[in-house]
Amino acid sequence: MSTPAEPTADPTVDTATDARAIGVLTRSPWRQPLAVIGIVVIVGWLLVAVLAPMIAPADPLAQTFGKLSPPSAEHPFGTDNLNRDVLSRVLHGARISIPLAMLLVVLSAVVGAIMGGIAGYFGGWVDAAIMRVTDLVFAFPAIILAMAVSAALGPGLSNAVLALTIVLWPGYARVIRGLVLSAGQQEYVQASRLLGSSALRTLTVELGPSVAGPVLVLVALDVGNAILLLSGLSFLGLGAQPPAAEWGAMVSAGTAVFDSWWVGLFPGLAILTVVLGFNFLGDTIRDALDPRTARAIRS
Amino acid sequence: MSELELRGVEVTYRRDGRAVRAVDGVDLSVAPGEVVGLVGESGCGKSSLARAAVGLLAPSAGEVLLDGHAVAPLRRRARPAAQRRLQLVFQDPYSSLNPRRRVGRQLSDAVRLATGTTAGSARVAELLELVGLDPAMAQRYPHELSGGQRQRIAVARALAAEPVQLVADEPISALDASAQAQVADLFVTLARKLGIGVLFISHDLAIVREIADRIAVMYLGRVVEIGPTAQVWDRPRHPYTAALTAAVPRADGAGTLPQDLPGDVPDPAAPPSGCHFHPRCPLAIDDCSTRDPRLLDLTPDHAAACILLEDEPAVPGR
Numbered sequence: 001m002s003t004p005a006e007p008t009a010d011p012t013v014d015t016a017t018d019a020r021a022i023g024v025l026t027r028s029p030w031r032q033p034l035a036v037i038g039i040v041v042i043v044g045w046l047l048v049a050v051l052a053p054m055i056a057p058a059d060p061l062a063q064t065f066g067k068l069s070p071p072s073a074e075h076p077f078g079t080d081n082l083n084r085d086v087l088s089r090v091l092h093g094a095r096i097s098i099p100l101a102m103l104l105v106v107l108s109a110v111v112g113a114i115m116g117g118i119a120g121y122f123g124g125w126v127d128a129a130i131m132r133v134t135d136l137v138f139a140f141p142a143i144i145l146a147m148a149v150s151a152a153l154g155p156g157l158s159n160a161v162l163a164l165t166i167v168l169w170p171g172y173a174r175v176i177r178g179l180v181l182s183a184g185q186q187e188y189v190q191a192s193r194l195l196g197s198s199a200l201r202t203l204t205v206e207l208g209p210s211v212a213g214p215v216l217v218l219v220a221l222d223v224g225n226a227i228l229l230l231s232g233l234s235f236l237g238l239g240a241q242p243p244a245a246e247w248g249a250m251v252s253a254g255t256a257v258f259d260s261w262w263v264g265l266f267p268g269l270a271i272l273t274v275v276l277g278f279n280f281l282g283d284t285i286r287d288a289l290d291p292r293t294a295r296a297i298r299s
Numbered sequence: 300m301s302e303l304e305l306r307g308v309e310v311t312y313r314r315d316g317r318a319v320r321a322v323d324g325v326d327l328s329v330a331p332g333e334v335v336g337l338v339g340e341s342g343c344g345k346s347s348l349a350r351a352a353v354g355l356l357a358p359s360a361g362e363v364l365l366d367g368h369a370v371a372p373l374r375r376r377a378r379p380a381a382q383r384r385l386q387l388v389f390q391d392p393y394s395s396l397n398p399r400r401r402v403g404r405q406l407s408d409a410v411r412l413a414t415g416t417t418a419g420s421a422r423v424a425e426l427l428e429l430v431g432l433d434p435a436m437a438q439r440y441p442h443e444l445s446g447g448q449r450q451r452i453a454v455a456r457a458l459a460a461e462p463v464q465l466v467a468d469e470p471i472s473a474l475d476a477s478a479q480a481q482v483a484d485l486f487v488t489l490a491r492k493l494g495i496g497v498l499f500i501s502h503d504l505a506i507v508r509e510i511a512d513r514i515a516v517m518y519l520g521r522v523v524e525i526g527p528t529a530q531v532w533d534r535p536r537h538p539y540t541a542a543l544t545a546a547v548p549r550a551d552g553a554g555t556l557p558q559d560l561p562g563d564v565p566d567p568a569a570p571p572s573g574c575h576f577h578p579r580c581p582l583a584i585d586d587c588s589t590r591d592p593r594l595l596d597l598t599p600d601h602a603a604a605c606i607l608l609e610d611e612p613a614v615p616g617r
Contacts, residue, residue, distance in 0.1 A: 121375075122375055186394055187389045187391065187394045187395040188394065188395050188396055188397040188398075190355055190387075190389075191387070191389065191395055191453070191456065191457075192397075192408070192409075192412065193355075193373055193377075193378065194353060194354075194355070194373070194378060194383070194386060194387055195378075195383060195386075195408075195409050195412040195413045195456070195459070195460055196377050196378045196380065196383045196412045196413050196460075197377065197412050198376075198377040199375060199376070199377070201412075205408075206397060209399045210399075
């Protein structure tokens with residue numbers, strides 16, 4: 001046709017979704033109080049994580065501040081049973097929990113993408129085998145399975161991350177498999193296959209972008225969950241080992257000295273705010289990507 | 300050579316334990332440079348046939364040959380290089396182009412995938428010009444283009460594979476009227492200029508009449524009549540073809556409604572006995588519900604499947 005191109009507003013084209021995703025990250029969050037709170041909290045904690053050595057009043061491992069002194073001007077969050085400054089430990093805790101939770105979620109998403117992509121694309125017995133493995137993992141409560149695996153691997157933060165990856169990847173595999181199945185029916189995918197596109201290229205180049213959006217939402221929503229699980233393992237003594245300043249382990253220590261409420265309360269509040277921040281952000285992105293709610297956000 | 304040949308192709312879908320035979324033993328060939336029009340009502344198996352012809356569907360019986368070599372149904376592996384010269388143009392240009400990639404990128408990808416050579420912008424421009432588009436279109440995204448432009452891009456992408464045969468599955472039915480004629484003409488041009496065989500599937504008899512060298516008429520999974528366009532059009536031998544051609548609107552307003560064609564296409568899951576067409580056929584006799592008509596050669600290149608024709612003197616040599 002020689003007629004000039006007219007930009008078509010086609011609701012079936014995914015570019016609209018892309019535009020929404022970009023929009024939500026630039027413009028529309030500011031019309032949503034929860035999104036603003038989420039972003040502010042996360043950015044705040046990320047800054048704390050980066051700047052902890054500079055802003056923390058003391059060395060988180062130094063045991064020279066008196067035993068279990070309540071919050072005071074000198075130690076705003078008090079000190080713990082090993083004479084350490086709780087505020088410094090909470091601030092340094094951000095350097096452990098947040099990056100590890102992100103790493104954990106990214107690892108799970110990558111493993112899930114590989115497994116889910118293979119299952120959805122190849123189908124047949126490959127699909128059945130992978131899906132049965134995910135069923136197996138789903139059959140256990142996440143924290144129980146994570147405990148079992150990390151106990152088998154031995155306590156420690158890296159083993160905890162590994163154990164939680166084993167627990168979390170099937171969720172991603174399921175979602176990505178479904179996305180690959182539906183996007184694989186798109187005619188442009190079939191056209192590329194007729195041109196000789198290999199399985200790897202079809203999955204990454206043609207299908208990857210359609211899968212990435214929803215998975216991003218899942219990742220954002222899952223970081224909070226990952227922090228909880230990681231702290232949970234540390235609380236149970238399977239994750240971070242003393243004397244590391246990890247929030248879950250600190251809450252755990254706090255339970256031993258329950259009368260000194262400040263020992264457990266402040267790291268607990270840290271977990272609470274970070275998890276809430278990531279959940280708010282994830283919810284916002286999800287709502288923005290969902291055409292049914294996107295309009296409400298933008299108007 | 301480079302002929303596309305379908306031999307006894309059957310496509311069967313299974314659902315809830317029931318088998319639906321969407322394509323029921325179709326023999327068809329397309330010579331290089333020839334445009335074969337395949338017409339039929341919705342649900343008669345045209346699209347299933349198209350998909351089976353390029354290997355997107357595995358036929359439940361029969362085979363598809365390109366250049367005398369079997370076209371293997373597409374499975375997990377990448378398509379063998381030789382078969383990449385058989386390409387499909389999809390019906391809906393809104394879903395057959397990747398919405399996230401620029402047109403030029405999709406075309407150069409297609410060249411690289413299908414031929415293994417790197418496509419410079421010159422080759423992309425050449426492809427765009429081949430389908431009558433401005434080479435500057437390479438910078439656009441599909442959503443910036445009209446339906447007709449998109450379908451041309453889809454054709455250009457198929458051409459990137461340097462095809463010897465193109466199957467076009469209702470390539471114009473999603474387009475507006477002016478774009479329909481232009482895209483249809485494009486296929487004729489490609490057949491004549493590049494010697495590509497084109498299997499042009501459509502339910503629009505008027506367009507097919509304009510562009511096809513031969514017409515095949517399909518009813519409920521079977522080809523009921525096939526022959527040179529002029530013969531099939533002017534002297535249809537199968538009552539279904541006659542009803543279809545009578546139903547085509549004419550510019551003088553004299554087109555008639557298909558009075559001879561009561562009812563809808565029957566459920567392919569439970570096709571009528573004997574001749575599939577007999578419940579709707581104005582000429583049906585008792586025999587039609589019991590006997591299965593074979594495609595009968597009326598002249599060397601014109602065949603129809605109707606038992607009323609079997610009484611006529613057969614063509615010498617048959």
